[in-house]
Amino acid sequence: MNAVVRSPSLAQWLAGARQLAHQPPRQPRQPLVVAGQVVGTVAEGFLSQIGLQRLLDKRYKLSNSEHAGDAAWCLEGLAEASPGAITDALNTLAEALRDQGLCGPWRNEQLAVTNPRGEVVGTVERGAVRVLGIASRAVHLVGLTPDGRMWVQKRSMTKPNNPGQWDTLMGGMVSAADSLPQALARETWEEAGLHVNTLADVVHGGHVLFSRPSSEGGGAGYMVERIDWFRAQVPEGAEPRNQDGEVDEFALRSTEVVREHLVQERFTLEAGLVIAAHWGL
Structure with missing residues (x-):
């Protein structure tokens, strides 16, 4: 491994x-059932801030009750436990959070x-995943x-x-409509204007996991995310x-400059850990 990549300052970062x-x-979180x-977790008391009438209008009931012996927020009233019904219930909850300014x-x-x-088991609006502690990719x-x-x-x-x-070069969410290869292709075009099939040596390098507080919902959010990363060669x-x-803007950077920018925290945390994984650190 290049000595630049092994530097003490990079190891500390x-x-x-x-x-x-x-x-x-x-703050303590309770399961969302x-x-x-x-399907996720929510901060204690967080869902008490929304107007429940919006849910009741669609015959859904939100209660702070019990699940598997522990206190939990339960969204009930679904006609069936199908993906479509769960999706409608969660999006109704997401809209209520949005109307109260409580989501991303x-x-x-x-x-x-x-x-x-x-x-x-269903889908939900992206802006609600972190306040509801729903895992994303x-x-x-x-x-x-x-x-x-x-x-x-x-x-x-x-x-x-x-x-x-x-x-x-590219980083984006995997939507419910996408497989991982489809998300790679779509995001690579949208963000970088490149077609994956024109790149050389495209390989899946691994994944990086995150579980950390989020500022969304007034700081009541929690990020649970898996980032799958790929490497490829962009043709000359x-x-x-x-x-x-x-x-x-886009820029070409040497390993030395990337290392300096990482240590200076000029990269996002997600990108930094992906690059470190790419270097085998």
């Missing part, structure tokens, strides 16, 4: 980054909702040139999270061009 990636909730299945940025994008066995792409330099992007200053920070002469307005 990496230890701190890994600690930040796995932090306990700031829908149709008898645990509304994206009109559905993310998959899973039970403790990892089975998809993301995908990142480490883009390299033939001479070993790395393509990185500077996030738009209008991004709700980490504006102006550096990121991998090909340059990324953003398509969705979420990137301010």
